Amino acid sequence: MSANPHEALPIRLNVDDSDSPADVVDALFLGRFATGEQPYARSTTIDRVKPGVELLPPGGAVLRAARDDDRSATLAEGDGWTLLVSRWSRGADVTVTAVDAELAERILTQATEGAQDEPEPQPDDVTMGFWYVSPRRGPHRTTRRIAAGTWEEVRPNYTAPVADTMDRLMKVTPDDIAGRLLLLHGPPGTGKTSALRTLARSWRDWCQVDCVLDPERLFNDVGYLMDIAIGEDEGTANGRWRLLLLEDCDELIRGEARHTAGQALSRLLNLTDGLLGQGRNVLVGVTTNEDLERLHPAVVRPGRCLARIEVGPLTREESMAWLGDEFPGREEAVGRDGATLAELYALRRGTGPASIPDQPKGRDAGLYL
Known part of the structure; x- marks a missing residue:
């Protein structure tokens, strides 16, 4: 074997017309590490870079700089070191x-x-994490501060039975947790996602809330699932709980999911109360438009759910109270079966129909997030 690592481990760079200049910069950066000339590597990700910051240390000389439609790459060097900055939108590696x-x-x-x-x-902001699989970086988590009202402010958006159940859920503490699955089901436009946003604010002192943007991939990719379930994220190492939000997971939890979703349903259940979830303070929140009768029995069995809430439209009386006395023509605008939250917001903005017709029970009536 050669005494010099870079002689024992040569590197060759092959490119074709599918590679961008930024890809070439990435490959060039690996050369000194691959040959052993610079055998130590350290990296970090910054979700939001301050405007005007170049991310270059003093004395660095830029060797290459490339910009694609969706990112840029800068290669720099100094005495004994090489640096790669890969930037996208507001973030950077x-x-x-x-x-x-x-x-x-x-x-x-x-x-x-x-x-x-x-x-x-901001007083009304809450920090939420967002997980997704990046084509370049694999499973990745970023954070955003989102606006979320207090439960007292948003409570009138829900019909009385739902609001009463939510009252108890908003006050839950770690000592109250019996089941690991939180299930919100009901027609589109009823405010399921809005309720979860408010829940994130109510629980923020003890629970980190993460939204999985690609849940269909999560339970079909074991590596992705293990990164989320086992990996230590900010806050979890010191005993904080985590709530993973999976939106619109109809195919995953409906009655025929054993046949259509393969192992995905089993892995979801394993995360809530199986071996995968043991020793991890993880809750899973799922929203679905499916009726309760169509959900898989294993999902709704006793003891599995911390809460199972059917979120429906407001009654006619509640809808008119929501619109207020100052709303012109509210008697004609709301049908005898009431209205969804999405319909009420559309009416208030003046973008909805002149009236909301009476509809067969269970018919989709728009989407409210």
């Missing part, structure tokens, strides 16, 4: 290779110190 671990850590710190843009917190 920063990776450093160096001749020793201490230098790699120092250069990474110099390049990224103070770069994270922290928007001014």
Whole structure:
């Protein structure tokens, strides 16, 4: 074997017309690490980079810079180190290779110190995580601050039986948790997602809320599932709970899911009360438009659900109270069966029909998120 690592491990770069200039920059960056010339690597991800920040340490010389439609890549070097900055939208990945671990850590710190843009917190904001599989980086989590009203403010958006059940759910603490599955079902447009947003605010002192943007992939990709279920995210290491939100999972939890979804349903149930969920403070929140009768019995069996709430339209009386006395023609605008939250917001904005016709029970009436 050669005494020099870079002689024992040569690197060759092949490109074709499917590769972009940014892809070439990525490949060039790996050269010194692959040959062993710079055998130590450190990296970090910044979700929101402050405007005007270049993410380059003092004294660095830019070797390559490329920009694609969706991202840019910058390759820089200094004495004993090489740095790659890959930027997309407001975020960035920063990776450093160096001749020793201490230098790699120092250069990474110099390049990224103070770069994270922290928007001014608002009283009505709550921090939520968003998981998805990136084609370039695999399973990835980013965070956003979203607006969420208090439960007292949004309570009139729900019919009385639902609001009464939600009263109890909003006050849940870790000591009250008996089941690990939270199921909200009912027609579109009734405010299921809005309720979960408010729940994130009510639980924010003890629970980290993450929304999975590609749930159909989560339970069919074991690696992705393990990253979310087992990996330590911010807050979970010190005992905080996590609530994973899966929206519109009709195919996953309906009665025939054993045949149509394969192992996906089994993995969902395993995460809530099986071996996968053991020792992990993880709750799973699912929204679906399916009727309760169409859900798989294993999903709704006693003891599995922390809460199982059917979110329906407001009654006629509740709908007229929601619109208020000042709304012109509310008597004619609302049918005898009431209205969904989506319909009421459309009427208030003036974008809905002149009246909401009486509809057969269970008919879809629009979407409200």
